[in-house]
Amino acid sequence: MSFSPLIRHLIDSLRILPGVGQKTAQRMALHLLERDRSGALRLAQALTQAMEGVGHCKTCRTLSEDELCPQCSDPRRDDSLLCIVEGPMDVHAVEQTGYRGRYFVLKGHLSPLDGLGPEAIGIPELLTRVEAGSFSEVILATNPTVEGEATAHYIAQMLANKGLITSRIAHGMPLGGELELVDGGTLAHALAGRRPISL
Amino acid sequence: MSFSPLIRHLIDSLRILPGVGQKTAQRMALHLLERDRSGALRLAQALTQAMEGVGHCKTCRTLSEDELCPQCSDPRRDDSLLCIVEGPMDVHAVEQTGYRGRYFVLKGHLSPLDGLGPEAIGIPELLTRVEAGSFSEVILATNPTVEGEATAHYIAQMLANKGLITSRIAHGMPLGGELELVDGGTLAHALAGRRPISL
Known part of the structure; x- marks a missing residue:
């Protein structure tokens, strides 16, 4: 392994974040160590305070x-x-x-x-x-x-x-969606839930 | 704002991580609070230890x-x-x-x-x-x-x-790359750096 133990431990710990894999965790760890140590310490404090204080x-x-x-x-x-x-x-x-x-x-x-x-x-x-x-x-x-x-x-x-x-809550087409891309169930709901246009 | 102050502060603090925007930070904060508080406390400790210990x-x-x-x-x-x-x-x-x-x-x-x-x-x-x-x-x-x-x-x-x-280090085609997709400069380097095939 090319990282020292504390850095390896930090990388492993970062992987508990959702959507963060090995590569991203490495990038995050080295970014914090090289560029933003005070931000990382503030993050550590915010984590501790939130986990202990939030119910x-x-x-x-x-x-x-x-x-x-x-x-x-x-x-x-x-x-x-x-x-x-x-x-x-x-x-x-x-x-x-x-x-x-x-x-x-x-x-x-x-x-x-x-x-x-x-x-x-x-x-x-x-x-x-x-x-x-x-x-x-x-x-x-x-x-x-x-x-x-x-x-x-x-x-x-x-x-x-x-x-x-x-x-x-209503089911139907999301705004900006396209009929040809949306699934059949959603489109069926959109048709069944149609509303008169008031001019 | 719909989050309480400690949660807001945690979300803001998570945004110092590279590649983490507002939405991702929210998801991370709530995930940790709802699913993995002990992991988050370990992460806080790993951050502190690494920032203070790594030179x-x-x-x-x-x-x-x-x-x-x-x-x-x-x-x-x-x-x-x-x-x-x-x-x-x-x-x-x-x-x-x-x-x-x-x-x-x-x-x-x-x-x-x-x-x-x-x-x-x-x-x-x-x-x-x-x-x-x-x-x-x-x-x-x-x-x-x-x-x-x-x-x-x-x-x-x-x-x-x-x-x-x-x-x-050599410049040339990355393995698995395609000639039609690679930029001209890289392909020029790959041609100039060609090597005889030894059979």
């Missing part, structure tokens, strides 16, 4: 170091809307759209083959949250995958008798 | 936490060959070829426009190294770029009267 928001279950995350602690948001997503990254994605209701963050989706049932992904906490709130609509924004659809369907059934509107 | 080999100037790097401290290597490269990553690349001589690692290449002259990249240390050693051949393995060629040429001139063979 989960007690209301929506997203990642947060405070008891309440920025979305749950904001009094100006719409308390009649609840958006259910699979993870903290999805909260960020939905926030970009301008949505200003509340959230509930599942721990992924139902996956019986992996032993992930309703308890594992936080459905009981979701029911508690819905019952404690004053929501008029629950938006199911799980991913449009087989597991995400099954999870949305399961939650819709659980909430059937609560006097709420339960809605599912 | 430069006093003989070849590559990155190393010991006074001598693994290549310089190995007594079985060929002391008659010296390979000159632009950086520590290049040592790793040349090692993969089976080369078992010695190294000298420059700090990049000559770049007068950026104010990088012979002193800045370590040419005086290289001359000291060559004079202290018993080399019969110096292999110039700087990159085949304009700056790398200029650096190799400069070093070859500096070493002209030392009674050494100075050689340059």
